[in-house]
Amino acid sequence: MKNIQVLVATEEHLKYVDQVNDAIDIASKERGTGIARRTYEYIADKMLAGKAIIALENGDTFAGFCYIETWGAKSFVANSGLIVGKAYRGIGLATEIKRKAFALSRQKYPEAKIFGLTTGLAVMKINHELGYRPVTFSELTDDEEFWKGCQSCVNYDILTRTGKSKCLCTGMLYDPAWEKEKKEEKKQNGWAIKDTLLDIINKLKPNKNGSQAKKEEGFSLFKSRK
Numbered sequence: 196m197k198n199i200q201v202l203v204a205t206e207e208h209l210k211y212v213d214q215v216n217d218a219i220d221i222a223s224k225e226r227g228t229g230i231a232r233r234t235y236e237y238i239a240d241k242m243l244a245g246k247a248i249i250a251l252e253n254g255d256t257f258a259g260f261c262y263i264e265t266w267g268a269k270s271f272v273a274n275s276g277l278i279v280g281k282a283y284r285g286i287g288l289a290t291e292i293k294r295k296a297f298a299l300s301r302q303k304y305p306e307a308k309i310f311g312l313t314t315g316l317a318v319m320k321i322n323h324e325l326g327y328r329p330v331t332f333s334e335l336t337d338d339e340e341f342w343k344g345c346q347s348c349v350n351y352d353i354l355t356r357t358g359k360s361k362c363l364c365t366g367m368l369y370d371p372a373w374e375k376e377k378k379e380e381k382k383q384n385g386w387a388i389k390d391t392l393l394d395i396i397n398k399l400k401p402n403k404n405g406s407q408a409k410k411e412e413g414f415s416l417f418k419s420r421k
């Protein structure tokens with residue numbers, strides 16, 4: 196059982212920037228994707244701007260991190276730099292961090308589409324739970340600055356060869372317009388609208404700590420599945 200707090204990072208968390216960067220660095224090397232290390236200033240700016248999520252065990256030991264970034268004149272938001280310390284993997288921590296980053300993105304940029312690119316099954320599963328859908332790259336931002344971030348990936352030649360239309364990553368997108376459509380449909384159909392099977396499962400599915408799906412900010416207890 197671990198006692199982990201998942202928070203929106205602030206100035207008081209600047210002391211963790213190097214640990215965040217070191218953890219991202221190690222994971223990038225292990226995955227062999229050659230993702231560039233972010234600068235101290237970059238991560239620090241995210242914390243100071245209230246655009247980062249940090250997870251701490253017992254209030255002081257670094258456990259995980261993620262930040263949000265806008266693209267295409269804030270019409271798109273990506274949750275990036277997701278990292279969970281090795282000692283904290285497999286207990287649902289990335290899920291909690293991404294949930295919090297998703298909520299923060301919705302709160303700060305309610306009209307923006309939220310998206311991500313990943314080859315990782317864990318991230319695909321989490322995104323799917325949050326309501327993202329797999330899409331072709333044509334549905335993602337055309338902001339050149341975003342795609343420049345792929346330059347340090349070992350597969351970048353594939354992306355250029357296909358004119359940025361496809362690569363090894365899966366693009367996943369959440370569009371707030373889907374919620375509006377649902378509400379509109381509800382208005383038109385009255386109470387009779389049906390949830391999708393996935394909605395129903397999500398409502399019934401307990402969290403990793405055994406409680407019901409929706410969670411408030413603050414403390415979370417995670418049970419190891421090992």
Ligand SMILES: CC(C)(COP(=O)(O)OP(=O)(O)OC[C@H]1O[C@@H](n2cnc3c(N)ncnc32)[C@H](O)[C@@H]1OP(=O)(O)O)[C@@H](O)C(=O)NCCC(=O)NCCS
Nearest residue numbers: 222277278279284285286287288289290313316317318320
């Ligand atoms: C990927 C990473 C963030 C996952 O963190 P985590 O806290 O272990 O993930 P969770 O425990 O929340 O697991 C989420 C889901 O993914 C599954 N999962 C976790 N790690 C997995 C793996 N290596 N392979 C396949 N599935 C995995 C879990 O079983 C869980 O699925 P479930 O909801 O069906 O049970 C972590 O391994 C990490 O930091 N890796 C290095 C950095 C990285 O790859 N970042 C992502 C960049 S896109």
